[in-house]
Amino acid sequence: MEKTKTVLVLGATGATGRLLTKQLLDQDLRVKAIVRSPGGLPESLRRHENLSVIHASVLDLSDFEMAEHTAGCDAVASCLGHNLTFKGIFGQPRRLVTGAVKRFCQAIGANGSDKPSKFVLMNTAGNSNRDLNEPISRAQSCVVGLLRLLVPPHRDNENAADYLRTEVGHTDTGLKWAVVRPDSLFDEDDVSDYELYPSPTRSAIFNPGRTSRINVAHFMADLITNDDAWKKWNGQMPVIYNKES
Structure with a gap:
């Protein structure tokens, strides 16, 4: 029998992070969640037997602590983001996501696991995948x-x-990654049909699509648990839109 996967979730108290944590627990995975405020997790999640809550600020962890928390994890999933307040947008830490990605990737490398770990990062359709030289209009480029x-x-x-x-690149044998790019996020109660593309099919600035947070969580969980999905999107930056009716 395959050993139960263990996933470390960053940003688990956020609007999408809570949904991802639930998706993973519903699939009987073990989840470690590093959170500044454990009260930000719903009680039903906090009491789940497969959830381990680590009360800490991500960037305040030492290198040793990061390596310790990533040890034994098959994947790290980051839903970290900045609060949409003046302080959240313009205050410190300004490199929250970059700092966390860099340090946790280094922590994974320091553990020297004999099998590659996955890193799944939630990002935005407004960020281009420069591996593909995605074309954007001059107006969008200016914005x-x-x-x-x-x-x-x-x-x-x-x-x-x-x-x-x-x-990290595409040749690292110890760490593989995928970057999930939703467009305009909104709340929805249930997973619905969604579409995935290697690059945006519309302008994230002038003609944005819509992506429900629960669909983002579903796709991120699928990347972690579904080998076929991972083989398709490993090393890429898929864009996710809700399917239009």
């Missing part, structure tokens, strides 16, 4: 340039994905 200059979370998302693309 994205302004966002990169003026809105720290956008630059943080870009740098986090770029770290996986360029520093």
Whole structure:
């Protein structure tokens, strides 16, 4: 019998992170969740026998603690993001996502596991996959340039994905990755039909699509548990949209 997978979730108290945590637990996986405020998790999750809650701020962990928390994990899933408040957007830490991705990838490498671990990062359709040289209009390029200059979370998302693309790359034998790019996020109660593409099929600035958070969580969990899905999207930055009726 295959050993039960263990997944470390970053950002588990966020709107999407809570849904991902539930998706993983519903599939009988063991989940470790690093959270600053355990009360941000619903009680039904906090009491789940397969959930281990680690009360800490991600970037305050030492290298040793990060290596300890990633030890024995088959995957790390990050739903980290900046709060949509003035302090959350312009305050510290401005490199929350990039810092977490970099340090946890290094922690995975330090463990020296004999099988590759997965890193699944939630990102945004507004960030281009520069491995594919995705075409965007001049107008969108100007807007994205302004966002990169003026809105720290956008630059943080870009740098986090770029770290996986360029520093971890596609040949690392100990760590494999995928970056999930939803468009305009909204809440929905149930998983619905969704579509996946290697690159955006519409402008994230001038003609955005819609993606429910629960569908993002479902796809991230599928990447972790479904070998066929992982083989298809490993090392890529799939864009996810809700299927239009």
